[in-house]
Amino acid sequence: MNEYLNYILDNIVNLSNIPSPSGYTNKAISYIEKIVKELCINYTITNKGSLIATIEGKNSKYQRTVSAHIDTLGAMVKKIKNNGRISFDKIGGYMLNSIEGENCIIETCDGKQYTGTVVTTKPSVHIHSDAGQIERKLENMEIIIDEKVNDDKDVVNLGIEIGDFIFFDTRTQITKSGFIKSRHLDDKASAGILLGTIKYIVENNIPLPYTTNFYFTNYEEVGHGAAASIPENTVEFIAVDMGAPGEGQxxxxxxxxxxxxxxxxxxxxxxxxxxxxLCKEKSIDYRIDIYPHYGSDASTALRSGYDIKTALIGPGVFASHGYERTHKDAILNTTKLLAEYLYLNS
Structure with missing residues (x-):
């Protein structure tokens, strides 16, 4: 799998730079669709807009499904204020201080894009004595648009409306020491891993013991990503999502x-x-952990009534739901485990 690492990393970077908050995922799905077509893999797109690519195996009655979600955190225009600034509502769960000072893009329904910055309502220490103490909650946060606007009418005239999507700058980069830093590595990192695994299997003509479905879901961050459309013969379902390193983990x-x-x-x-x-047998660096504030596509599938065995694996991603970081070693170890699992005839 080592020779496919750069391919995986390229896909992680490319996907990270495609805005795809929950509810706005068509462009990311189209990116995946193009790759799947190039590899001549059969696929379907569900009514909800997720993509399921299928590689036939020797046994189609006992199927495996592995998932990664391509939807991310984001925001929506909640209110256009009298001063020409924008109040917003969150898509997904994140700390507001993690986006303070971040650049963003507001996209209108007709495709116009406007840049802006997320700030508090008291952003200057030279003006507000309590700038550092103001509570970071939605009522105290706003977006300043990079346009000459003085009031709500000026903003409306730009074409911006309630419900328009807001994308945060991902600031994606790969360091010389092998770290990948970006917003939304949850779960663009895993989507890149699935694409690399598919390419490896296809290009090396590797026979799979069981028909395997690669499920790219698009509503995981809001709780119903894999709540439907899991192929009916699925017996084992593995969500490939982030691990969460940190204090006490x-x-x-x-x-x-x-x-x-x-x-x-x-x-x-x-x-x-x-x-x-498998990790022990194949010398794959692994960690077992418990995440008390976490849910995945696998747990969503179980809550939806699917009678399947589930597991959750993924690369360790530091500072989850903020400006995240992982390392290429975690990407490679996750890819190796996923591939070894798919080869396993048991």
């Missing part, structure tokens, strides 16, 4: 992280053991 930015339990409860024990044993 066992996860690492350099490893594939295997989640034993999240806020919705334990994942399937036998499937977790299968993945751990």
């Amino acid at each position: 066992n996860s690492s930015e350099y490893s594939v992280c295997i989640c034993a339990k999240d806020s919705h409860g334990p994942y399937d024990y036998s499937l977790r053991c299968k993945l751990v044993n």
Whole structure:
């Protein structure tokens, strides 16, 4: 898999630079669709707009499905204020201080784009003595548009309306030391891993024991990504999403992280053991962890009533739902585990 690492990283960078907050994912799905077509893989696009690519295996009655979500955090225009600034509402769960001072783009329904900056309502220490103390909550946050506007009428005349999407600058970069830094590595990193895995299987003509579905979901951040459309013969479902390293956690930015339990409860024990044993047998650097404030497409699928075994794996991503960071070692270890699992005839 090492020779496919640059391909995976290129896709992570490209996907990170395609805005795709939940509800606005067509462009990211189109990017994936183009790659799947080039690799001559059969695929379907669901009514909700997600994409499922399928590689046939020897056994089609017992299928595996692996997912990554391409929707991200973002925002929407909530109100156009009398002073020409914009109040916004969040898409997904993140701390408001993590976007303070961030550049953004507002896109109108007719495709016009306007740049702006996220600030507090008291952004200057030279004016506001309590600039540092003001609570970072939606009522105290706003976006200043990079246009000459004085009031709400000027903003409306630009074509901006309530409900327009707001994209945050991802500031994506890869350092010489192998770190990938960007917003939305949750879960663009995993989407890149799935694309690399598909390319590796196709180009090397690797036979799979079971028909495998690669499910790129598009509403995970708002809780219903894999709530529907999982192929009916799926027996095992693995969500490839981020691991969460940090204080009190066992996860690492350099490893594939295997989640034993999240806020919705334990994942399937036998499937977790299968993945751990593969890591041991193939010398893949791994960590097992528990995430108390976490949910995934796999847990969503279970809540929706699917009778499947589920697991959650992914690269360790530091500072989740903020300006995130992982390392190419975690990307490679996750890719290796995913590939070894798909080859496994059991």
